Amino acid sequence: MMMKFFSRSTSPFITFSLITMIICCAIITPHLQTASAAGFFAKKVVHIYDRIPNNNTIQPQTPLLVHCKSKSDDLGTWTMAEGSDHRISFRVNWIGTTLFWCHFVWGSKYQDFTVYDADHDAYPFDVNINWYVKENGFFRSGGGNPNNVTNNKEEL
Numbered sequence: 001m002m003m004k005f006f007s008r009s010t011s012p013f014i015t016f017s018l019i020t021m022i023i024c025c026a027i028i029t030p031h032l033q034t035a036s037a038a039g040f041f042a043k044k045v046v047h048i049y050d051r052i053p054n055n056n057t058i059q060p061q062t063p064l065l066v067h068c069k070s071k072s073d074d075l076g077t078w079t080m081a082e083g084s085d086h087r088i089s090f091r092v093n094w095i096g097t098t099l100f101w102c103h104f105v106w107g108s109k110y111q112d113f114t115v116y117d118a119d120h121d122a123y124p125f126d127v128n129i130n131w132y133v134k135e136n137g138f139f140r141s142g143g144g145n146p147n148n149v150t151n152n153k154e155e156l
Contacts (some may be wrong), residue, residue, distance in 0.1 A: 046088040046100060046115050046129045050080040056135050059107035064133060068102040068115065080133075092118045104133065113138070 034058040050064050068078040070090055078086055092098045104111045114131055123129075123142040130141040 029095055041094060042092050043127060044090055044092060044116060044129065045127055047085055047131065049130065049132045050082055050087045051132050051134045052082060052106065054082045062107040065105040066102055069102045070098065135144055
């Protein structure tokens, strides 16, 4: 004897709704996996590169201090030397509001700004976000091309 999935008392509306939901899930699921791998929940790595030469004429032999955090994570402060880099790895949250900002101090000069904002990510499918700190400012490369550098921030 075969058991029926839906009994006679199940309304046609409920049956139609269940079938529609199953079909929608079957269609949408592969797209969600692609979006997850590339956009939402995607792994991001912010690279901060110290490109301030030690023998500069502005503040020679002065290390760069960096303190980064998000709403939920304080990553602490670290000291950078010429040619060094520091990486911040994270995943974008499901509502796309992930935000990291940093405070930079170089001797008597300082600057605060956002190093990653999921809501305004110009390159949402790139894993790496590269920031170069130089004597004359902050520069970001993006679009999968490390030579695609733009001056996004004020001078240090």
